[in-house]
Amino acid sequence: MTTTPMFEREMETLSRDALRELQFTRLQDVLRRVYENVPHYRASFDAAGVTPADLRSLDDISVFPFTTKNDMRLAYPFGLFAVPRSQVVRLHTSSGTTGHPTVVGHTKTDLDLWARMMARCYVACGVEPGQIFHITFGYGMFTGGLGYHYGAEHLGCTVVPMGGGNTEKQILLLRDFEADVIAGTPSYLLNLAEEAERRGVDLRSGSLRTAFCGAEFWSQAIRDEIETRLGVTAYDLYGLSEIIGPGVAGECRERTGMHAWEDHFLLEVIDPETMEVLPPGEEGELVITNLTREAIPLIRYRTRDITRLEVEPCACGRTHARIHRVTGRNDDMMIIRGVNVFPSQIETVMLGRPGLSPNYQLVLQREGNLDALTVEVEASPGVETTEYGDMAKQLQHSIKSMIGVTTRVVVLAPGQLPRSVGKAQRVRDLRRLD
Numbered sequence: 001m002t003t004t005p006m007f008e009r010e011m012e013t014l015s016r017d018a019l020r021e022l023q024f025t026r027l028q029d030v031l032r033r034v035y036e037n038v039p040h041y042r043a044s045f046d047a048a049g050v051t052p053a054d055l056r057s058l059d060d061i062s063v064f065p066f067t068t069k070n071d072m073r074l075a076y077p078f079g080l081f082a083v084p085r086s087q088v089v090r091l092h093t094s095s096g097t098t099g100h101p102t103v104v105g106h107t108k109t110d111l112d113l114w115a116r117m118m119a120r121c122y123v124a125c126g127v128e129p130g131q132i133f134h135i136t137f138g139y140g141m142f143t144g145g146l147g148y149h150y151g152a153e154h155l156g157c158t159v160v161p162m163g164g165g166n167t168e169k170q171i172l173l174l175r176d177f178e179a180d181v182i183a184g185t186p187s188y189l190l191n192l193a194e195e196a197e198r199r200g201v202d203l204r205s206g207s208l209r210t211a212f213c214g215a216e217f218w219s220q221a222i223r224d225e226i227e228t229r230l231g232v233t234a235y236d237l238y239g240l241s242e243i244i245g246p247g248v249a250g251e252c253r254e255r256t257g258m259h260a261w262e263d264h265f266l267l268e269v270i271d272p273e274t275m276e277v278l279p280p281g282e283e284g285e286l287v288i289t290n291l292t293r294e295a296i297p298l299i300r301y302r303t304r305d306i307t308r309l310e311v312e313p314c315a316c317g318r319t320h321a322r323i324h325r326v327t328g329r330n331d332d333m334m335i336i337r338g339v340n341v342f343p344s345q346i347e348t349v350m351l352g353r354p355g356l357s358p359n360y361q362l363v364l365q366r367e368g369n370l371d372a373l374t375v376e377v378e379a380s381p382g383v384e385t386t387e388y389g390d391m392a393k394q395l396q397h398s399i400k401s402m403i404g405v406t407t408r409v410v411v412l413a414p415g416q417l418p419r420s421v422g423k424a425q426r427v428r429d430l431r432r433l434d
């Protein structure tokens with residue numbers, strides 16, 4: 001069943017009390033469903049000494065055990081499904097690089113929900129039915145392409161299902177079809193802008209107005225670059241395959257955080273050391289519970305993503321809480337000579353500096369007993385190579401004074417680093433090879 005944007009608006013502006021009431025009823029239901037149908041949850045609830053009947057208020061969620069990526073791996077491939085496999089009409093996997101991927105399934109109702117959540121994100125940014133929507137996210141087991149695709153069709157856009165790569169053709173079709181909206185990883189959209197400039201195609205003065213980015217960390221400086229070089233307003237959109245795919249949360253035109261669709265997802269932020277639930281506004285690890293998903297509802301899934309929640313009303317009228325820009329993942333944290341560093345911190349210091357491009361990589365190596373970090377960054381086109389040495393020294397100094405970590409910085413000529421077609425590989429970890 002599809003629902004009209006009108007209904008979505010009503011749901012998106014529900015009072016916070018009504019929203020919490022709805023979440024409570026849905027949470028009771030999903031806890032019962034997983035307890036009855038998923039052996040993993042029966043065992044983990046029993047081990048924690050809780051049953052669904054122990055949920056007497058929404059806050060009681062904190063007594064239920066977390067679900068981790070490892071639980072999903074142990075249940076590979078279909079062990080966490082809460083419905084018979086024959087009711088699952090689509091499978092996806094996460095983008096992990098090692099070992100068994102994590103598998104998720106969707107029933108027909110789940111796919112409809114996903115499309116509606118994506119359409120909410122688009123509407124919140126002013127996308128309208130009939131607009132041309134060009135998708136550069138990869139199609140296939142990754143949820144980016146198909147997630148964006150069905151959402152845009154649901155809204156009634158004309159979808160260009162381009163997928164990743166083949167940048168020359170992307171540029172041709174963007175220009176000839178006069179796309180209004182483009183979606184892709186921030187690193188790929190920059191790659192596309194660079195290629196268009198190289199070919200003398202001016203995408204800035206074309207039809208494009210809106211870009212949706214996500215699937216990887218991106219700083220404000222990257223956002224500024226995308227906006228200037230493509231002539232768009234760029235919006236942040238968050239999601240992960242384990243929970244649904246893209247569309248868990250998205251920015252509205254205010255761009256003061258991403259509205260998380262709380263009638264379907266229950267969000268908590270925890271301290272990853274103590275596992276305590278943190279109050280709104282405090283930064284920690286995002287934990288999400290599926291309230292309505294049929295095929296594989298996850299309870300208190302530890303996303304590893306670091307962010308903070310804001311529950312204050314938004315100027316757009318939507319009441320659903322906002323998550324702030326994801327600043328990194330727990331498991332991305334590097335420890336360099338005792339200092340905890342996230343790639344996003346380095347990016348924030350580095351980008352937007354005159355003479356440096358947004359193309360960079362962080363190389364981790366072992367030197368004796370210590371970890372050493374080398375920052376490789378390309379200069380912008382036109383910068384004299386004689387300036388590279390000074391630029392490197394200045395950046396090294398800024399990183400030391402702002403983050404407190406000693407790095408080696410190498411400024412490279414334009415085009416020296418690999419370009420991404422999907423999620424960028426920002427960290428090259430050579431320590432395991434030593």
Ligand code: DLL
Pocket residue numbers: 094095137142143144213214215216217218236237238239240241242245246247303305325326329
């Ligand atoms: O990346 C889903 C997606 C596709 C989201 C397209 C947005 C756009 P996974 O491959 O499972 O799913 O990876 C999920 O990507 O846990 C975050 O670490 C990261 N991520 C997703 N969106 C954002 C974002 C998709 N807007 C993992 N900002 C998540 C920062 C993001 N990181």
